[in-house]
Amino acid sequence: MALSALDCPNGVCHSHHGGHAVSREEVQRNLADHGSDWCERLAERIYEIAVDSFSQTVMPDLQRQGWQRRHLEWEFRLAEERAEVERTMVDGAINAMESFLRSSEVQRLFVKELVLGTLAEASSSPLRGLGIRYLIEEELLGFLRDNRDDLLDRVAGRLLEEAGGDVQRARDGADADLAELEHLLINHAEAVG
Numbered sequence: 001m002a003l004s005a006l007d008c009p010n011g012v013c014h015s016h017h018g019g020h021a022v023s024r025e026e027v028q029r030n031l032a033d034h035g036s037d038w039c040e041r042l043a044e045r046i047y048e049i050a051v052d053s054f055s056q057t058v059m060p061d062l063q064r065q066g067w068q069r070r071h072l073e074w075e076f077r078l079a080e081e082r083a084e085v086e087r088t089m090v091d092g093a094i095n096a097m098e099s100f101l102r103s104s105e106v107q108r109l110f111v112k113e114l115v116l117g118t119l120a121e122a123s124s125s126p127l128r129g130l131g132i133r134y135l136i137e138e139e140l141l142g143f144l145r146d147n148r149d150d151l152l153d154r155v156a157g158r159l160l161e162e163a164g165g166d167v168q169r170a171r172d173g174a175d176a177d178l179a180e181l182e183h184l185l186i187n188h189a190e191a192v193g
Helices: 024-063 067-075 084-102 104-123 130-146 148-159 167-192
Strands: none
Touching (some): 024 067, 024 084, 084 104, 148 167
16 A cells, blocks of 8 residues: 555545545645645655654663563573674664664655655546556566576676675675565565556
8 A cells, every 4th residue: 555645435535544525536635736846845844853753752762771671681681691693783773773764865766656646646546656557566576587597696696796706696695685585576566556
């Protein structure tokens, strides 16, 4: 299911948590008047406010000795004497989470998905995403399946020097990368339709 600010069953649009029930036609008119730039600015601002709120409320709780931190310490046994590496990993993961949310690429992807999904939900076009889904599921994934061995050989050849001449290591790396690509394509196909 695509990310959308609206849910529009039976021609009536509302937020995902209910309320604000308006007709699809009214939403389409308003969105046409505002344009996608307005939708992008709105999504960007909502994202910025959410990340700032997360950073100001959740991050301090994860950093200090509140219940969240005690739970992490219990679950991952960080209270043991020789847990400096583990505590360092936890702190690094917490900091990486904030960096991830503050990433301009993550924000751009969120805004793009939200705007496209919202406009698609408002337009109710059954064609949105069908072509992309067909291309991914039938053509691209089919191509990857049919040509897997040849692709693995070619990618492994490119990775051979980085793998220190170890053919099996290069092939395993190529196999993992191909699996990740397939996973990304499947996720995108599911997101668009």
